[in-house]
Amino acid sequence: MLNIRKIFTEAAAQPSWEQERNSFFKAVQHDDAATVRATGAKYPDCVSWSNGQMPLEIAIRRGARQSFDALMALNADVNARCGSQEVYPLHAAIAAKRVDFAEKLLDAGARTEKRGWRVMGGNGEEFTALAVAIEKNDSAAVALLIDKGANPTAPCLLREYARKSFTPIAYARDQGRFALADLVASKIAAKKCREAAPAATQPEDETPADSGSQAITVRSPLRLNPAFPGHRGSHERAREGPRTVRAERRVPSAFCFSPDHGGAMTGVPSARGRASIPI
Numbered sequence: 001m002l003n004i005r006k007i008f009t010e011a012a013a014q015p016s017w018e019q020e021r022n023s024f025f026k027a028v029q030h031d032d033a034a035t036v037r038a039t040g041a042k043y044p045d046c047v048s049w050s051n052g053q054m055p056l057e058i059a060i061r062r063g064a065r066q067s068f069d070a071l072m073a074l075n076a077d078v079n080a081r082c083g084s085q086e087v088y089p090l091h092a093a094i095a096a097k098r099v100d101f102a103e104k105l106l107d108a109g110a111r112t113e114k115r116g117w118r119v120m121g122g123n124g125e126e127f128t129a130l131a132v133a134i135e136k137n138d139s140a141a142v143a144l145l146i147d148k149g150a151n152p153t154a155p156c157l158l159r160e161y162a163r164k165s166f167t168p169i170a171y172a173r174d175q176g177r178f179a180l181a182d183l184v185a186s187k188i189a190a191k192k193c194r195e196a197a198p199a200a201t202q203p204e205d206e207t208p209a210d211s212g213s214q215a216i217t218v219r220s221p222l223r224l225n226p227a228f229p230g231h232r233g234s235h236e237r238a239r240e241g242p243r244t245v246r247a248e249r250r251v252p253s254a255f256c257f258s259p260d261h262g263g264a265m266t267g268v269p270s271a272r273g274r275a276s277i278p279i
Contacts, residue, residue, distance in 0.1 A: 025051050028058045033066035040074040047076040050083050057082040060092045060101050068101060078110040086117035094132040099140050102129075103148075112150035115158075124160040131156040134172050134180055142168075142180055146187045153188060 015023070020039060024046055027035035036055075039046050047055055056076045059068040072078075078089050087095075090110040093102040106112070115126040130150045133141035146152050155165035166174060172181035 021046075021049060024049070025055070025058065028055050028064060028067045028071070029062055031059075031062070031064035031066050033070040036067050036070040037074070040070070044074070047071055047074050048080070053083040053085075054080060054089075056080075056089050057085075057092050060089060060098060061096055063096070063098065065101075068104075072104060072108060078105045078108045079114060088114045088116065088129075090114065090129045091116050091127075091132055094129045094136065094138065094141050094145075097136060097138055097141070099138070099144055102141060103144060106144070106148040112145055112148065113154075123162055126158040126160070128156045130168055131166075131171055134168060134175055134177055137175075137177055137180065139180060139183055142183055143187070146184070152184050152191075 020043070023035060024039040024043075026032075027039070049055060053061075054076075056068070056071050056078070058064070059071055081088060082092055088110070090102060090105050090112070091114075093099075093105055102110075112129060115128055116132075118125055118127070128150070130142065130145050130152075133145060134156070152168050154167065156168050157166045157171050159165070168184045169181045172178070172184060
């Protein structure tokens with residue numbers, strides 16, 4: 001015989017979806033990874049629930065590392081907007097100065113070019129995570145974002161009504177973060193050096209396909225950047241004398257600031273057409 005009372009009693013003992021939802025958000029806040037994983041196993045879409053904030057954003061702002069890792073394991077969308085706010089998880093991590101969270105987001109595919117939106121001083125502003133890092137004067141975050149693909153020469157902040165845009169260097173100077181401006185400049189210079197180095201260090205026995213190459217003779221020892229493949233110290237060069245390699249036509253003029261050599265400017269000059277550069 002069907003026991004109606006038993007059925008209703010058992011049903012009342014089971015938590016409702018709303019209760020489980022509330023328990024899930026409390027678990028995220030209090031870094032209860034076990035409950036987060038259990039809810040994720042039962043409700044795979046729980047990572048996209050919102051109580052005004054997204055679960056990933058809550059974990060980031062609270063510094064709940066275990067909850068954060070559990071949500072990442074449940075494939076939380078790292079490029080989803082954070083609740084009602086016009087920001088993204090990467091912005092939230094940089095704003096909270098949680099560089100370790102930001103690195104995990106970037107490794108999971110967070111896009112550095114995503115722009116948040118806010119109103120500041122009567123101006124609507126679009127801003128990237130790099131702009132947030134500059135505002136927070138966080139050199140580690142600035143370096144991380146650029147190393148992970150943020151464009152250091154593209155505008156990182158747009159002021160809509162004033163019709164102004166700022167590159168990272170310009171915005172750092174505008175905010176009085178001159179050390180960060182120097183850091184961004186050094187990152188740009190290092191990138192140019194990496195792009196120039198492979199073409200400027202070809203084997204000496206390669207003959208240019210076209211004519212009209214120019215020879216550049218440098219007799220004094222050069223202070224060379226050891227980061228360049230194939231370069232050796234100036235004391236070895238002084239013993240061996242000048243050696244000539246071929247520099248490609250496409251090599252731009254590139255000079256790098258090298259802290260390893262006491263702040264010496266080092267680099268590879270180029271000439272029109274092909275050039276032979278002794279090293």
